Amino acid sequence: MATAPPDASRPVIIVGSGLAGLAAAHEAAKAGATVHMLERGPKPGGNSIKASSGINGAGTQFQRASGILNDTSDLFRNDTIRSAGFRFQTRKEAATGNDIDRESLVDTLTKSSASAIHWLADEIGVDLTVVAALGGHSVARTHRGAGKTPPGAAIVTGLLQKLEQRPEFKLHTSARVTQIHVDGEGRVRGVRYVQKSEGGREGQQPRRENQEEEPKEEQVDLYGPVIFTAGGFAGDAHGQLARYRPDLAGLPSTNEARPGPHGLMAGVGAELIDMDSVQVHPTGFVDPSDANSPYKILAAEMLRGEGGILLSPQGRRFVNELERRDVISEAIMGLPQPATEQGIKQWDVTLLLDPGAIDATAGHLGFYTFKGLVEKKKVKDLDPAVIETVDRYAELVASGRDDDEFGRRTFGHWRLVPGEANREEEVCVGRVTPVVHFTMGGVAFDNKARVLRRASDGGALVPVSGLWAAGEVTGGLHGDNRLGGSSLLECVVFGRVAGREAAEAAK
Incomplete structure (x- = not known):
């Protein structure tokens, strides 16, 4: 626990720079908040920048232009539920201690899909004019551009260009979050991160000729509402993946080897859900x-x-x-x-x-x-x-x-x-x-992107004050199997929600 500065000086803190984080940053900055984005890698974009198939949208202008006139959010919802399998239940699951409101999450995703596509196209300027059919979909609804740039790279690049024009936005790369600050009542107040920088360590002797200078690490405390968008654990082969799905040992992965952020969030009470659900x-x-x-x-x-x-x-x-x-x-x-x-x-x-x-x-x-x-x-x-x-x-x-x-x-x-x-x-x-490829499990959250924890009496799930999440770090939305094209969509939909909610909290 640490003493935080007055509320008026607090920025929105976003952990992770993939599409969910960028969407959150855009909405938070648009709402007037200062945004600090912490990315543990040397470059922004996360796994989102590698996404190659596209982003789903039901009932969009680009579908209509392609002659696809029969798609609706209800049809998309039904496809998502069918793909999610047995984990999706409309009733509360108190008997298993798993009472996340999956129906509300799916409704938010599918009903917001057309507006997400139009936001990217009209406000961010991303080409999404080509529509294709992917597995598990009743109709063609996965959007991408007509050029050579894959959709993930096109969307991430477009958002980064918009954010770079905003003085409220500050990106910190090679910044690894090591701790979440909470107060005496369990409310999240900020984070501690380690920032790698060039210049050597203090107190070192001058470098000899041809001797490489080691980067030094600076420990920084930052206070404000926190949004985690740091991705899943599909690349954590010897950590969480080995713990929850040892049967997948030996399969190659599309994810680089790195630990997931779930343990850090669970340390402040976040409920983990569907952790054995790996695509x-x-x-x-x-x-x-x-x-x-x-x-x-x-x-x-x-x-x-x-x-x-x-x-x-x-x-x-x-x-x-x-x-x-x-x-x-x-x-x-x-x-x-x-x-x-x-x-x-x-x-x-x-x-x-x-x-x-x-x-x-x-x-x-x-x-x-x-x-x-x-x-x-x-x-x-x-x-x-x-x-x-x-x-x-x-x-x-x-x-x-x-x-x-x-x-x-x-x-x-x-x-x-x-x-x-x-x-x-x-x-x-x-x-x-x-x-x-993808982990459907993660921290429990609701349709306002608030991270959930178990109530002190062991009862229902309740929001962790000051903490939001979006993207692959979350669990409960996709059930047993995610539809292709829905990963980028959930990043946009829930990332935008989280950005707006955290900006309001920062005020």
Whole structure:
């Protein structure tokens, strides 16, 4: 506990610089608050800047422009609940000590989705004109831009540019939060963080020639309402991930190795929920030059949404490529697995895109090709079993029905025709495998983005005064499985709410 300065001098403190934090910062600054953003890495953006498929929105102007007229927030809500699985219950779950209001969270997410898209497009200036279908969605509702910049990078960059124009906004990189300050009544009053800076440590002897100067660390106390947007724990392979999901040991991940912030928040009473609910994404690229690396670049779901198909080691389709992520991951892991090397468990599945899908995903494929993750081949040079599968699938697309195979309802931009006429056409192929991608569990929160704790009498969940959260650090919204495109959406929706709420508290 520490003595805080008068309320009038307190800024809004945001821990984490991904999309949730940036959305919160924008709204807090717009409301007149001074904002201090603390990012433990050397650069802002978090995992959000790597997001590649897009952001969901139901009933948007861009859907209507694309001829998608039948989407509503209710339809989006139903898809989200269906994907969330058994963890989603509309009644209180007091019998299990798990009484978070999931229905309210999902309602807030889906009913705010169109306004989130319009805010990004109209106020921030992000191009979101392209709409695609992802797995588990009833209609196409995942938005991205028409250019080469992936949606996560486009959104993060746009928000950073807006925030840099605001004198109220201060970004501190290489700033690691080590403590949350609370007062005698359990109210959060601020944080302590360690700031790395250049210049060496005090009292050191002058450097010798060619001797590198070590960065020094400065301990700083900062007081004000706190918003945590520091992400999940999918990269914490030997910490929280090993504790809550030891069965996932050995799977590669799309997340860099770093601890999650959940223990720090639990230390001030925050309730943790659904911590064993971890999403395995079905498609992370296996880099031919470093096949056994534990870190994988995500093969964006939109590659399948725009027409890509998945093939077994025998060259056959084995699943509806637009099923939910958990369903496809289970189907892949039901295939024979190559021998585990260097402790890494992965499978040998091929992602194949035809010329139509290649054109529709050109911006992404340029990056994947540069990284050596995909290559182009003429159809005639594929294995005979793969050629047979391509012809069969082209026939299904031409007929508009996949009923006899796996029930895929939309085929993206696939245009390859069956038979000898396609043999000189080029397709794009890459090896993919399931990867630990996202943690649905985290701190309990409500539709005002307030972090929740258990009441002192052990009863209901109540807000932790002075503490908000948004993004992957939270739990309870996605249940067993998150829909693709909803991670960026939850960052915008609940990040904006948290920014407004914390700015009001700062006043």
